Amino acid sequence: MALNKQPYRGTRDFFPKDKRVRDYLFSIMTKTAESFGYESYDGPLLEEVELYKAKSGEELINEQIYSFTDRGERFVAIRPEMTPTLARMVAQVHRESSKPLRWFSIPNLMRYEKPQRGRVREHWQLNCDVFGAPGRMGEVEILQMAVELFQNYGANQSHFEILLNDRAIVDTVFITLMESTPEQSHRLYKIVDKAKKVNEEAIVKMVKEVGLNSKAEELFYSYLKLKTFDDVQSYLTKHNQLESASQFGLFVEQIQKLGLSDFITYDPTIVRGLDYYTGIVFEIFDKHPDNRRALCGGGAYANLLQIFNEDPLPGVGFGLGDVTLKDFLEVHKLLPNLDNPTNDIFITFQEDDGLDASMKLAHSLRKENLKVVTSLEAIKFKKVFPTADKKGVRFVTLMGSEELSKNQIQLKNLATKEQHTLDLNDLQTLIKIIKA
């Protein structure tokens, strides 16, 4: 029986055309991260499952993880996310490193998901993180970088928006103002996380079950109505949380000065689950009606190194997956046409005897850092140009019997249709024309 030619469920074959799209996505990620002085890192494909348990808890890691026991009885997993690896690596070096530490990576990750639109089993994810930045500047920088990243893909305010909250504020409201127990607070987080997906009635029912007093309930519902940074400031001030208000004010002032507030809206329902965040949390949403969903999320965390018994080191980061990003760029028609590769020149010959001269020419042009496609056998004139188009070349050389006898070639510029008859001993003229 013949083998299946399709890739494993939920994974993708990247044929050259698909790979060019991925390379384009990654090149803008890399360019943006490096424009902020972030340095690229990478970690292993496998980590011990203990690491993921320590970060996310037993419950979260079991369902979606690709885990197995190796031949040395180690229980390992294919990385489902990069943050635990990042934490492990930062824990090794943070004491000797000058701060802030600015790192980025674009690893492949695997999750055992039911494949559907925007969800696959193997995907790539840009991870940008800054550690040890002063005050709230790490949060500001990460937001600035996220905005510039989308701008570098050609996107603007009409295409995306950032919905943002601050976990410190949520804790102030739930714990200080509402005086919730840790158990109640935990349940409130879950309600907030679901708030946009269910109707008001369902929320009321869930809140009832938490068993808050009426004053706490009122505080909770008015919290859920906050819509702007000013709303938040007024709410905190009204309830005498001046320190919290002033802290958040400093952050808002910075993002306003940098013009980021045009992209960012306060949203009390953004909490990013029960995750390890302690400061701002945010999600970037596609504004297109056909693709209305989160593209990217991130936030600030203080205690990531705790699992290694290391002192707290404040960090801020975000992650952006390749699948949702590609859908976003496609729905907004922001993806360049990458159907064909780009090459400099296609070297052809029309008589068998042209092989040696053509191979020699190709070799010389490669030394000039040109991308050279060769025909390895004589090809007919009329077949040259369709192939040249598919290979995305700018120039073509031809060598028929006349050129061969004179040690010449015809050089044709495909854009301008200009054609030159050139001597093969005069490489300099050829190179000059191609590099012009």
Added chain:
Amino acid sequence: MALNKQPYRGTRDFFPKDKRVRDYLFSIMTKTAESFGYESYDGPLLEEVELYKAKSGEELINEQIYSFTDRGERFVAIRPEMTPTLARMVAQVHRESSKPLRWFSIPNLMRYEKPQRGRVREHWQLNCDVFGAPGRMGEVEILQMAVELFQNYGANQSHFEILLNDRAIVDTVFITLMESTPEQSHRLYKIVDKAKKVNEEAIVKMVKEVGLNSKAEELFYSYLKLKTFDDVQSYLTKHNQLESASQFGLFVEQIQKLGLSDFITYDPTIVRGLDYYTGIVFEIFDKHPDNRRALCGGGAYANLLQIFNEDPLPGVGFGLGDVTLKDFLEVHKLLPNLDNPTNDIFITFQEDDGLDASMKLAHSLRKENLKVVTSLEAIKFKKVFPTADKKGVRFVTLMGSEELSKNQIQLKNLATKEQHTLDLNDLQTLIKIIKA
């Protein structure tokens, strides 16, 4: 108990410094492959184990493979090599693709190895393959690319050599001349593969066990003595294998014309195991006495698509791993110094009030495609330059109280020590100096 900070056995953490080395290795691979018009592809991290069994047989895949059963009862493996994935992908598209098909990839692969020098469990491997090239031109092109790849790292004939054989010749000798049975031929392949690792006595003993007649034994021992392309031609001619001699002659003529024979030596012991090769087989060896081993191997194969019930399509390819390559470049001192990143400018301020102007300046310079490192808080003058060195910047800006009051900065070129006092409203002058 605190978690272990070390990576999983046999895998590596790529801190920024290590990642820069890897990026450098990959950039030369990509540049070389693209200079030959090869297009980048990638496949899934996991494949069904059936695929590896079909290509390599039960025996080879069991010991070294990371395999497990997924939740949907599929028996899958982390890819230990790229060729089966490549074959699967080519089988999908080869009928509609114009030939030759030239593809390359740099995947991460995992093998369950005992970690030692040059051997790790997770490594990256350049794979270059050409399908459907006419005559022997695919073999010639792959060898040419392998040589240029090493040259692009700065290596030359004193650093590496290519040892080459042709499986068609081996088969001619074993089957046509020696009249071995398939079983005997199989055993002879294994002996040849070991020939360099054992002494003559051991070879004689192994050959005895194959049970050849004395004429066949003599043919075998004289085969093992072949040292040059001329030797091979004489041997084949002497034994009336004229077609085989002429076929190989065409190939040798081409590599001589391209100057490749300076790098390539015939070696009868290179057969690349029992693998799927049908034409040339080669290995690239490090010539350094401290690192005398194969860096890279490849060859030509005709029947890779058979497992998918597809018509034969001749292919030639080679693979080069990152670990052995890095050892090679290190032992020959060919690796550039990548201790520090490269950035364009470090923007600093010496008074707290300088933050806003500095952030604004950084933002403007990023729009000019510059790599900008910012200090997110006021830093002392004497701390600026050590940090600038570590960040590999070419320029530094300073803003003390005097500059702040005049809306100016000091711009310092770290190489020339030139310093300019510039107005922050005059960005054009600043950009001109940095881009000069």
